[in-house]
Each structure stands twice: as structure tokens, then as C-alpha cells.
Amino acid sequence: MTLIYRVWLGDLELTAPPYAIDFGSDYGAPENDFGDPRASLLFDGELLGDSRATNREAVLPVTIEAPDMDTLAQAEAALVREAARTRNTLTADPGDGFGAVTVFDSFRAAVRPVRSDDLEKQFLRQYEVSVPCLPYARSATKTQVAVTPTPAGVVVDSIDSDTGWSSKQAPSLLAEDITVDTGAYYVQGTGSVKVGAVRLTTKDSASVTYTLAENFDTVTGLSVATSTGGVLSILMRFDWPIVPDPSYFLPGSGLVGLKYRAGGVLTEVEEFYASQVVAGTGPSGGRFVRYSWVVPAGLTITELQLSSRQFIVGGNQARPYVRYDAITLATGTSTAKSLLGTVRVQGSVRTPGAVVVEGSTSLGEVLVMTLPEESQPTGFDPLVRKYLTAGATSADAAAINGTKFAVSGAVIDAPLSQLTPGLYEVWLRAKTSGSITFGVTAQARIAGTNTGATQTSTGSAVNSATYTWVSLGRVYLPPVNLQNIDETALVRLTFSGVGDGDEVVLAPADAAVSVIDCGSSTVSATGSSSHLWIDSPSLANPNGGWWRGSTDGRVNARSAIPDAKALGRHILNPPRMRVLAVTPGATNPSVSLDYYPAWHSNAGKVT
Amino acid sequence: MAEVKVAGRWLAELPGTVTGLRWGSRWGEGPSGPSEAGWQQDLPLTTDVTWLAPGAVVEVFVGGNRAWRGLLEEPVRGVPWSFTARGVAGFASSFAAIDGSNNPTTVPSTAVTQAVARGWPATVGSTFSGSAYGQASPTQTNRLDALLNGWSQATNVRWGVDKDGVAFARADATTATLVLEASDVEIGVADDSLFTVVVARYVSSLTTPVDAGDVAQPNGWSSVVVTDAAAVARWGRREYVMDLTKLGLLTGATATSYATQQLSQLTVPAWTNRITVDSSKLRTLGGLPVDPTAVEAGQVVRLFGLQDGLGRLRSELQLNVPLGEVEYEDGSPQVTLAPVKLAARTLADVIADLEPAENAQQAFA
Numbered sequence: 001m002t003l004i005y006r007v008w009l010g011d012l013e014l015t016a017p018p019y020a021i022d023f024g025s026d027y028g029a030p031e032n033d034f035g036d037p038r039a040s041l042l043f044d045g046e047l048l049g050d051s052r053a054t055n056r057e058a059v060l061p062v063t064i065e066a067p068d069m070d071t072l073a074q075a076e077a078a079l080v081r082e083a084a085r086t087r088n089t090l091t092a093d094p095g096d097g098f099g100a101v102t103v104f105d106s107f108r109a110a111v112r113p114v115r116s117d118d119l120e121k122q123f124l125r126q127y128e129v130s131v132p133c134l135p136y137a138r139s140a141t142k143t144q145v146a147v148t149p150t151p152a153g154v155v156v157d158s159i160d161s162d163t164g165w166s167s168k169q170a171p172s173l174l175a176e177d178i179t180v181d182t183g184a185y186y187v188q189g190t191g192s193v194k195v196g197a198v199r200l201t202t203k204d205s206a207s208v209t210y211t212l213a214e215n216f217d218t219v220t221g222l223s224v225a226t227s228t229g230g231v232l233s234i235l236m237r238f239d240w241p242i243v244p245d246p247s248y249f250l251p252g253s254g255l256v257g258l259k260y261r262a263g264g265v266l267t268e269v270e271e272f273y274a275s276q277v278v279a280g281t282g283p284s285g286g287r288f289v290r291y292s293w294v295v296p297a298g299l300t301i302t303e304l305q306l307s308s309r310q311f312i313v314g315g316n317q318a319r320p321y322v323r324y325d326a327i328t329l330a331t332g333t334s335t336a337k338s339l340l341g342t343v344r345v346q347g348s349v350r351t352p353g354a355v356v357v358e359g360s361t362s363l364g365e366v367l368v369m370t371l372p373e374e375s376q377p378t379g380f381d382p383l384v385r386k387y388l389t390a391g392a393t394s395a396d397a398a399a400i401n402g403t404k405f406a407v408s409g410a411v412i413d414a415p416l417s418q419l420t421p422g423l424y425e426v427w428l429r430a431k432t433s434g435s436i437t438f439g440v441t442a443q444a445r446i447a448g449t450n451t452g453a454t455q456t457s458t459g460s461a462v463n464s465a466t467y468t469w470v471s472l473g474r475v476y477l478p479p480v481n482l483q484n485i486d487e488t489a490l491v492r493l494t495f496s497g498v499g500d501g502d503e504v505v506l507a508p509a510d511a512a513v514s515v516i517d518c519g520s521s522t523v524s525a526t527g528s529s530s531h532l533w534i535d536s537p538s539l540a541n542p543n544g545g546w547w548r549g550s551t552d553g554r555v556n557a558r559s560a561i562p563d564a565k566a567l568g569r570h571i572l573n574p575p576r577m578r579v580l581a582v583t584p585g586a587t588n589p590s591v592s593l594d595y596y597p598a599w600h601s602n603a604g605k606v607t
Numbered sequence: 608m609a610e611v612k613v614a615g616r617w618l619a620e621l622p623g624t625v626t627g628l629r630w631g632s633r634w635g636e637g638p639s640g641p642s643e644a645g646w647q648q649d650l651p652l653t654t655d656v657t658w659l660a661p662g663a664v665v666e667v668f669v670g671g672n673r674a675w676r677g678l679l680e681e682p683v684r685g686v687p688w689s690f691t692a693r694g695v696a697g698f699a700s701s702f703a704a705i706d707g708s709n710n711p712t713t714v715p716s717t718a719v720t721q722a723v724a725r726g727w728p729a730t731v732g733s734t735f736s737g738s739a740y741g742q743a744s745p746t747q748t749n750r751l752d753a754l755l756n757g758w759s760q761a762t763n764v765r766w767g768v769d770k771d772g773v774a775f776a777r778a779d780a781t782t783a784t785l786v787l788e789a790s791d792v793e794i795g796v797a798d799d800s801l802f803t804v805v806v807a808r809y810v811s812s813l814t815t816p817v818d819a820g821d822v823a824q825p826n827g828w829s830s831v832v833v834t835d836a837a838a839v840a841r842w843g844r845r846e847y848v849m850d851l852t853k854l855g856l857l858t859g860a861t862a863t864s865y866a867t868q869q870l871s872q873l874t875v876p877a878w879t880n881r882i883t884v885d886s887s888k889l890r891t892l893g894g895l896p897v898d899p900t901a902v903e904a905g906q907v908v909r910l911f912g913l914q915d916g917l918g919r920l921r922s923e924l925q926l927n928v929p930l931g932e933v934e935y936e937d938g939s940p941q942v943t944l945a946p947v948k949l950a951a952r953t954l955a956d957v958i959a960d961l962e963p964a965e966n967a968q969q970a971f972a
Contacts, residue, residue, distance in 0.1 A: 038940055049940070423898050425671065427671065437771075453892040453893035457672075459672060460673045461771060469671070472672070473672045474670065474898055474900075476893065480893035480894060480895075481894045513671070515671060542624060543622075544619070561620050562617070562620070564617065565671055566610075566668070566670055566671040
């Protein structure tokens with residue numbers, strides 16, 4: 001088929017008369033800039049850390065053809081005027097009707113004439129146009145995507161019997177092992193269905209020997225009506241760690257593929273999210289991950305096909321199991337004053353964008369956190385007040401949780417299986433009478449016994465009679481190095497300082513956190529705000545931007561920097577971001593991302 | 608990524624990007640706590656930002672937590688603009704040690720409280736002594752830092768203003784929170800200013816004034832000698848001459864106490880250089896790499912693998928030393944540090960040591 005390749009520098013099309021592009025265009029490539037290698041005790045080699053990409057340079061051979069010399073000169077002038085712009089775009093349409101248009105954000109271009117007397121006789125002039133561009137390409141249009149909340153749902157199938165369950169079989173795979181677990185691990189009803197992995201593969205990478213276990217499970221005979229549509233979810237528990245192991249680059253265990261059959265039609269779920277982790281209620285508890293996906297209205301789902309993977313360090317491992325429980329349908333809206341969700345980011349490389357938080361009333365002191373989903377275990381939940389085990393509580397309508405707890409001596413036992421080991425900033429929402437310094441001490445706790453070194457961090461003094469966010473500094477969790485963390489491993493956080501606490505957020509050091517006070521009174525353009533926009537550093541905002549306002553479209557939005565307690569530089573990493581927004585002033589906030597998907601060199605189609 | 612606030616306003620309000628942000632703290636003789644910070648910012652040359660004025664409070668935040676606090680010095684205009692700030696403790700040299708009636712005082716808590724009331728930008732902790740350091744002289748007004756330096760050396764505490772703006776005086780911490788594997792790190796010890804015996808001379812009696820208007824004069828002096836037997840056995844006898852006569856009348860017990868506290872600071876050898884370490888070398892007690900933004904002077908580091916005789920002095924297998932200097936540049940995985948009592952080896956350090964001796968000098972009319 002014919003390719004009709006088209007290129008524009010700004011508004012000037014370089015593939016339409018009098019301009020033409022010769023063969024030999026070079027769009028350059030970004031380089032990785034690692035900075036200095038990290039010092040280490042490795043006997044051989046260097047440790048290269050995070051890198052950033054450097055600008056690329058596109059070099060385009062442009063020819064101008066015209067009937068007379070003056071037209072040639074005028075065309076050259078138009079080209080030079082376009083090239084001289086400080087900021088511009090270089091746009092390429094690959095030309096088969098299927099490939100998406102690719103845009104490079106560019107800077108002032110250089111035009112170098114390549115004079116040849118032969119070509120002058122033919123009324124042709126050649127130029128080499130060098131365009132310095134930002135490293136990555138982007139799509140031509142912006143994408144908006146909303147973060148899907150997880151409202152509380154109704155259990156539509158409690159999965160208490162193994163009827164209809166099967167795991168994919170072939171002679172070379174492990175024998176099927178499906179039972180009902182009524183004793184050890186389940187969340188709801190009388191038990192869960194326990195399915196053994198059918199394939200165990202030991203792999204040797206350069207750094208570690210690990211084992212991969214796979215499940216391909218099917219359940220038939222369901223009758224789940226989606227009624228008016230909403231969010232459907234299933235609970236799954238993995239024997240092997242769901243925590244990614246950053247030292248060996250092992251991902252955490254989790255669901256990798258999901259299909260459902262309704263009305264005879266098998267549909268693949270393209271986007272499912274680990275939305276939550278739920279503690280089991282059986283004798284030994286156990287943590288189940290809730291996987292959610294959006295379903296359309298009017299279906300009756302009869303079958304689910306689920307494939308999952310588990311990873312563990314070491315070879316010769318015993319066969320692990322996956323447990324399933326409680327298919328739940330959620331159709332209502334949330335009444336929470338926070339939103340925790342996962343959102344898909346399209347593109348192949350990280351991209352700047354805007355995080356938009358909206359509420360129906362003024363937002364209060366907002367805490368927004370974004371991080372790449374894969375840097376934390378499946379279903380990572382940074383709100384850890386729910387793990388409070390000591391500390392008197394009482395009702396308080398001003399608290400986002402509805403109740404407050406006494407901070408001094410409060411103990412939170414957060415599960416380590418929910419946290420990638422590393423540095424965390426601890427944020428406490430609390431109020432005081434008088435000037436108080438809050439602090440937190442962390443210690444690992446395994447099987448009910450505190451173990452290992454402690455880490456303590458205190459914040460600066462705070463004096464606030466209304467709830468406010470306080471940073472208690474950063475601690476390493478777990479405070480002592482552990483490996484192959486299981487569910488009995490907790491980190492005990494003990495708090496000090498006299499005051500009333502509402503919520504505790506554990507923010508990984510590689511997450512971006514912004515804390516901005518949008519006011520709690522009536523919403524107006526000059527008063528409290530119901531909308532908050534946070535812009536990543538980009539060509540338009542090289543330092544990033546924080547804006548607050550009262551209406552969509554950023555009408556009369558004003559800078560929120562003076563109201564910020566922490567300024568986060570949020571960047572959007574494909575394929576998925578985990579987003580937390582706590583809005584003490586507004587229930588059921590909506591959070592969305594607004595961005596250009598970014599690509600390495602050629603944009604893909606955006607869905 | 609750290610952020611800077613000046614006069615309570617984020618620098619992110621301004622158009623230029625902040626680059627090269629660095630901050631440091633120190634612990635030891637002289638003012639302790641945040642010491643210096645600096646950054647560059649790409650602002651237009653014609654910038655006239657009134658709140659970027661000398662004396663404005665500068666705060667460095669890592670995430671939501673304050674990591675450094677001090678006062679801005681005169682910005683240097685250029686491409687880019689260059690800013691430096693100094694810790695509040697260093698500005699004690701700009702305040703007099705006087706009481707509420709503007710008379711000289713040698714009571715540390717009074718001097719600090721009154722300096723704060725007159726505008727020293729700190730808040731008062733409760734850790735300054737209420738006892739006079741020597742007798743106050745009616746004619747000699749000391750600088751605040753001179754009084755605090757002398758008093759802190761004689762009572763073996765360190766004074767300063769911390770990153771929350773609270774003025775403090777406390778002894779070195781003894782519990783290690785950091786671990787440094789020093790076997791292949793180039794750091795050495797020196798015996799500069801190493802002493803094992805203190806000989807102190809003090810005024811032990813005064814004349815009795817006869818007529819009204821007469822002032823008591825010193826008419827009897829005594830010496831006290833304090834020895835650290837273990838240090839003498841290891842290093843030999845080295846005597847340090849301490850002149851306490853300027854403090855006025857002292858009892859034997861007080862003079863002995865001052866001499867003993869001073870000796871404990873002198874039996875520690877000095878270190879010859881600063882080292883720059885990565886989190887692979889500097890770890891928490893739990894074995895985890897240290898967060899370089901959280902390392903502060905005054906924290907105690909446990910040194911392993913140091914090849915000299917210090918361990919033998921105290922029968923320890925490793926050595927716990929407070930950090931005397933910490934410097935960090937934002938975004939770097941490394942931190943530069945020096946243990947307490949860094950010997951002057953670089954020209955900058957030698958010149959810093961040449962500044963006038965800071966002793967509470969009393970004279971009697």
C-alpha cells in the first residue's frame with residue numbers, strides 16, 4: 001500500500017509544495033543519563049541507578065522546488081521564520097491511516113543550506129534542518145482518565161463450594177488440586193476455594209534463582225447479574241509474597257489475566273485493578289487482594305477464567321495455592337472523604353500531566369499521592385489507621401474516619417506484606433491543644449514478637465486546634481532487613497505526642513505527595529476551593545504548577561503554592577498509577593489525570 | 608527533592624528553578640545545629656523580590672518535614688542568583704550577654720532568654736543552666752556566643768539552635784544510630800590538641816573591702832590538677848594549661864569540675880579529614896541504607912574496621928563517635944561528614960581556627 005508520509009514543523013507542512021523531504025530523515029534518539037555510578041561493594045561492575053533521558057535532535061533534509069528564484073527565496077524565508085520560534089512542535093503522520101500522529105516538542109531549529117550549482121540550475125534548493133526536541137514523542141491529543149473508586153459492594157457469590165471449579169490441565173502439568181478451605185484462610189461466607197498452581201518453573205537470572213508458579217483457573221455455573229452495571233470484584237489470596245522484591249527485581253504475585261462469559265460470549269477484561277487488601281476472618285486471617293473491574297449493565301455472568309502468577313526467591317519450592325472468595329458487585333457511590341484507586345496511563349514512557357481533584361464542596365486540606373503501581377504490592381493501601389491496635393477512640397464528626405484516636409501511645413500494626421521495603425514518610429492527621437511535637441517509632445514484629453532495631457522520627461512542633469496534616473519525617477520500613485515477608489510480619493508503629501489523631505498515611509519516598517489547604521468554607525473564586533489541579537513539570541510549567549479554583553476549566557484558578565504544606569512533583573508512569581486523594585472537606589471526590597501519552601519515537605493509538 | 612521556604616513563602620512561587628541546593632549542620636565546640644545552606648536560582652537580573660531580604664528565615668523541607676532552618680544572607684546577583692543562609696546559632700555573635708536590665712550577665716539561661724526577647728530568632732529550650740559561669744563583671748559585657756562557648760566547654764555540653772528554631776544545650780548523645788564500615792575509607796586520626804592532664808589555676812580568695820566603694824580584689828590563687836590515668840597510660844603525659852582566673856572567685860570543687868569536663872573533651876584524638884560516603888557504606892543499625900537527608904550532626908555513628916589504637920583505649924571493638932559536620936547536596940546519594948573534633952588540615956579549617964579565642968573573659972575593676 002502507499003504511504004503518504006507527512007511532516008509539519010509548527011504549522012508549516014514540509015511535505016507539501018514547495019517543500020519536500022528527501023530520504024534520510026533522522027529523528028535521533030534520547031540517551032540515558034545515569035549520572036555517577038553508585039558506590040557499592042560489588043567486586044565487579046558498577047551499579048547504575050535511575051536515569052533521565054537527554055534531548056534528541058531530529059535532522060531533516062528538506063528540498064524546496066519552485067518555478068523561479070524569488071519563490072525559492074520566499075519559501076526559504078517562510079521555513080526560517082518557522083524554525084526560529086523558541087518553542088515549536090515537529091509533527092509526523094506515518095501515512096497509512098492506521099498509525100497515530102506523533103508529535104515532538106521542539107526548540108529553535110537550525111537551517112543549514114546545502115548549496116549545489118547543479119540543483120540551482122533545476123530550481124531546487126536543499127537544506128538540512130536540525131530540530132532539537134524533548135527526548136520523548138507524544139500523542140497529538142490529550143487523554144483524560146478518571147480514577148475508578150471502589151465503593152462498598154454486595155456479595156453476589158460467596159464462593160463457598162468448589163463445584164464448577166477447574167484448573168487448566170495437560171499431561172505435563174501438575175495434577176489438579178481444588179478443595180474448599182473452611183479452616184485457614186477465607187474472608188466471607190463459610191470458606192474459600194483453594195486451587196493449587198499447575199506449573200512451577202525454577203528460573204536462574206543473573207542475580208537470583210527464583211520460582212514462578214502459574215494458575216489457569218476456571219469457574220463455571222455462576223449466575224451473577226450485573227443489573228445497572230458498576231464495579232465487579234473477586235477476592236484472591238496468594239501463598240507467595242505479593243510484595244515486589246526491589247533487590248532482585250521480582251514483581252509481586254498477582255492476577256495477570258481475566259475473562260468472563262456472559263450470554264455465551266467470552267470477554268477479556270482489559271483493565272482490572274488490585275483495588276484493596278482485605279483481612280480474612282478465618283482463624284488465621286490472611287490477606288486477600290480485591291481485584292475489581294468495571295462491568296456493563298444487563299449481563300448475567302456465568303463463567304470466569306482467571307490466570308495468575310506467583311514469585312518467590314529460591315528453587316525447589318513446594319507447590320503454592322491461590323484462594324478465591326466473595327464475588328462482589330458495587331453499584332453505589334462512595335461516602336468516603338478519600339479516594340484510593342488505580343488508573344491506567346497510556347504510552348510507553350513516563351509523561352508529565354495534570355492530576356485533577358474535584359469535590360462537590362470545598363476540599364479542605366487535601367493530601368494527594370501518586371506512585372507507579374508496580375513499585376508497591378498489589379492493592380497497596382497507604383491509609384494505615386485501620387490497623388490501629390491500641391489507642392482509645394471516640395466519635396468526632398470532623399475526622400475523615402468519623403472517629404478520632406489518642407495519639408500518645410497509639411499503636412498501629414501495619415502488615416509488611418503490604419509494603420515494599422524502603423523509605424516512607426509518615427503523615428499524621430491530628431489536632432492538638434497547645435504546641436506539640438509528634439513522633440513515631442517503628443519496629444518489625446513477627447509472629448507477635450517485636451524484633452530488630454527500631455527507627456524513630458519526630459516532626460516539627462505543631463499547634464492546631466483543627467485537624468491538620470503533620471509530617472513525622474521518614475523511617476525505613478521494615479526497620480530491619482527482612483526477606484520473603486509473609487502475613488505474620490508486621491511493622492509496629494508507636495506514636496508519641498499528646499493530641500487527637502484521625503488518619504495515618506505511609507507515603508513511599510518515591511511517591512509524589514502534595515498537601516494543599518483548599519479551605520473548608522463556602523466555595524467561591526476567591527475563597528475556598530472545590531477543584532485542585534496539580535501540574536507536573538513540563539515545557540509549559542518547568543517548575544510544575546499547583547492551582548485551586550471553583551469551576552471546571554480552570555476559570556480564574558489561582559496558584560495554590562502559598563497554601564501548600566508539601567509540593568510534590570507528580571509524573572505519570574505507564575502502565576498504571578496508584579492514586580490517593582484525601583479530601584477532608586468533600587465526600588466522594590473524583591480524581592482524574594489529564595495528559596498527553598508519551599512514546600519513545602512513534603506514537604501508538606490511544607484508546 | 609527538597610523545597611525551600613524563605614520568609615514563610617515557597618521559592619516555587621518564583622519563576623526560576625532552584626538548583627544546587629545544599630545544607631549542612633555541625634556539632635561540637637562553638638555553635639551547633641544547622642550551619643550553612645545555599646542554592647542558585649535562575650531569576651531575572653532585575654528581580655526585586657522584597658521578601659528575599661537578608662535576615663529572612665530560610666527553611667529547607669524534605670517532603671513535609673523541616674530539615675534545616677537559618678537566616679538568609681545578602682543574595683548575590685548574577686546569572687543565576689546565588690543565595691546562602693547561615694544557622695541561627697551562628698548569629699549569637701551579634702548579641703550581647705545581658706540581662707533584662709541590660710547589665711552583663713554570666714547566667715546562660717538569662718542571657719539566652721533575654722537575647723530571644725530582644726530578637727534573636729530562636730525559642731528558648733529549658734536546658735540552659737541557671738547558675739552563673741564565674742562572676743559577672745560590672746564593666747565587661749560579653750558576646751552571647753563567647754559566654755556560651757566558655758560555659759559549654761567547662762560543663763561538657765554543646766549549645767546551638769536546632770532545625771525547629773529551639774535553642775538547646777545538651778551533652779553528646781551516646782547511643783549509636785548509624786553504622787559506618789570504615790575499613791577501606793580514608794580517614795585518619797591525629798594527636799593535635801590531644802591532652803591527658805589539665806592543670807587549672809583559679810582565684811581562691813578575695814580581699815575584704817574596707818571602705819564603701821572598694822571592690823574586692825583577688826588575693827589568693829590555687830591550682831587543681833586533673834588526670835585521666837587511662838589516657839596517660841596510652842598516650843603519655845600531656846598537660847593542658849587552663850586559665851580559670853578570669854572567672855572570679857571559685858570553690859575548689861567547682862574548679863575541679865570545670866577542669867574535669869574540659870579534660871574529657873581533650874582526651875579524644877582529632878580526625879584528619881572529612882569523608883564522603885554513600886548509603887552502601889553508611890547504614891542504619893537495622894542494616895538498611897541511610898536516608899542521606901536525615902543525617903544530622905550530633906547523631907552518633909559506630910565505626911567498624913578502623914585500623915588504629917583508639918579501640919584499645921576504651922576496650923571497645925568498635926568506636927562510637929558523634930558526627931561533627933554533615934553536608935548534603937539535594938539529589939545526591941552521598942553525604943559528606945566528619946566526626947566531632949576535626950583537626951585543622953585544610954586552609955579553610957586553619958583560618959577558621961584562628962578566629963579569636965572564645966572565652967568568657969572577666970576582668971575586675
